[in-house]
Amino acid sequence: MVTxxxxxxxxxxxxxLGVIGERWxxxxxxxVLLGERRFDQIARNTGASRDILAARLRTLVERGVLARVQxxxxxxxxxxxxxxxxxxxxxxxxxxxEWGDRYVTDGPGPTxxxxxxxxxxxxxxxxxxxxxxxxxxxxxxxxxxxxR
Amino acid sequence: MVTxxxxxxxxxxxxxLGVIGERWxxxxxxxVLLGERRFDQIARNTGASRDILAARLRTLVERGVLARVQxxxxxxxxxxxxxxxxxxxxxxxxxxxEWGDRYVTDGPGPTxxxxxxxxxxxxxxxxxxxxxxxxxxxxxxxxxxxxR
DNA sequence: GTGATAGGTTGGATTATTGGACCGACATCT
DNA sequence: AGATGTCGGTCCAATAATCCAACCTATCAC
Numbered sequence: 401m402v403t404x405x406x407x408x409x410x411x412x413x414x415x416x417l418g419v420i421g422e423r424w425x426x427x428x429x430x431x432v433l434l435g436e437r438r439f440d441q442i443a444r445n446t447g448a449s450r451d452i453l454a455a456r457l458r459t460l461v462e463r464g465v466l467a468r469v470q471x472x473x474x475x476x477x478x479x480x481x482x483x484x485x486x487x488x489x490x491x492x493x494x495x496x497x498e499w500g501d502r503y504v505t506d507g508p509g510p511t512x513x514x515x516x517x518x519x520x521x522x523x524x525x526x527x528x529x530x531x532x533x534x535x536x537x538x539x540x541x542x543x544x545x546x547x548r
Numbered sequence: 549m550v551t552x553x554x555x556x557x558x559x560x561x562x563x564x565l566g567v568i569g570e571r572w573x574x575x576x577x578x579x580v581l582l583g584e585r586r587f588d589q590i591a592r593n594t595g596a597s598r599d600i601l602a603a604r605l606r607t608l609v610e611r612g613v614l615a616r617v618q619x620x621x622x623x624x625x626x627x628x629x630x631x632x633x634x635x636x637x638x639x640x641x642x643x644x645x646e647w648g649d650r651y652v653t654d655g656p657g658p659t660x661x662x663x664x665x666x667x668x669x670x671x672x673x674x675x676x677x678x679x680x681x682x683x684x685x686x687x688x689x690x691x692x693x694x695x696r
Numbered sequence: 697g698t699g700a701t702a703g704g705t706t707g708g709a710t711t712a713t714t715g716g717a718c719c720g721a722c723a724t725c726t
Numbered sequence: 727a728g729a730t731g732t733c734g735g736t737c738c739a740a741t742a743a744t745c746c747a748a749c750c751t752a753t754c755a756c
Binding site: 412414426430444464501526529530545 | 569
């Protein structure tokens with residue numbers, strides 16, 4: 401697993417990346433959140449090699465992002481379901497998708513969502529308290545993690 | 549550079565990760581968004597080795613997330629500044645920080661922000677149209693990228 | 697018994713990363 | 727003048743991670 405700690409700034413972004421920052425981890429999680437919960441499907445849909453995928457799923461389970469649940473006996477078969485921590489990554493994945501649609505992917509986004517309100521989903525990050533958009537210049541650093 | 553395309557699902561998350569998904573890329577971007585724009589400072593504050601950092605900064609510049617700007621002649625010195633695409637990643641980084649604070653980092657978050665409204669910043673993802681929180685079950689898949 | 701499905705593991709070859717040394721062109725002490 | 731420090735990197739050898747294909751075990755359907 402990637403540690404990314406022990407050097408550099410004490411920072412929850414670095415800590416988060418220690419859990420989900422390895423290659424294929426987020427794509428595996430994407431599939432799980434899309435409802436594909438079986439190893440073979442996740443392997444096919446991400447393109448990850450099976451050994452690396454097995455390792456990634458293992459660390460995601462260890463770190464509490466996914467749970468490995470047996471859905472049948474004989475032969476034992478398992479599926480991967482998101483925990484609360486895993487589900488909490490959904491907005492971030494959608495944000496990453498929006499960013500990719502806008503700045504990386506050519507043409508219209510390959511995956512599109514509609515919100516309950518009827519509009520096509522274009523998620524936006526707002527302050528949880530006053531609900532104003534989090535724009536540069538509207539936030540002030542109160543405390544900064546130290547470089548170790 | 550990581551491609552992550554050519555196999556797996558056609559997806560802007562995968563495309564985004566092709567640009568910012570390599571190790572150290574997001575941490576370098578974190579430093580730039582915090583205002584540390586010089587190579588040595590970014591190296592110190594991330595803990596990345598210098599050659600890898602140089603490679604990452606190069607691809608971030610190539611892909612339009614950062615710009616490399618000369619800030620003095622003789623000797624030539626350069627700094628890295630975020631482009632619009634880079635600044636657009638700020639909300640995502642804050643979301644990742646929030647997630648890390650909540651599910652990974654022990655104790656209080658090492659870095660904290662205050663919003664203009666006076667509250668400590670806890671960003672939240674909402675629908676850009678109706679401004680309701682983007683929760684599981686409030687979105688519907690309209691189109692899904694195909695697996696190639 | 698043949699094939700398919702599921703969830704992996706194993707091995708060998710290829711790539712990436714690490715940490716440290718080094719470099720050129722200055723600037724700043726002493 | 728000489729020594730040391732800064733800045734933005736590059737180069738190198740050792741180590742670690744990744745990739746791909748093949749294989750394995752167990753079971754079911756035909």
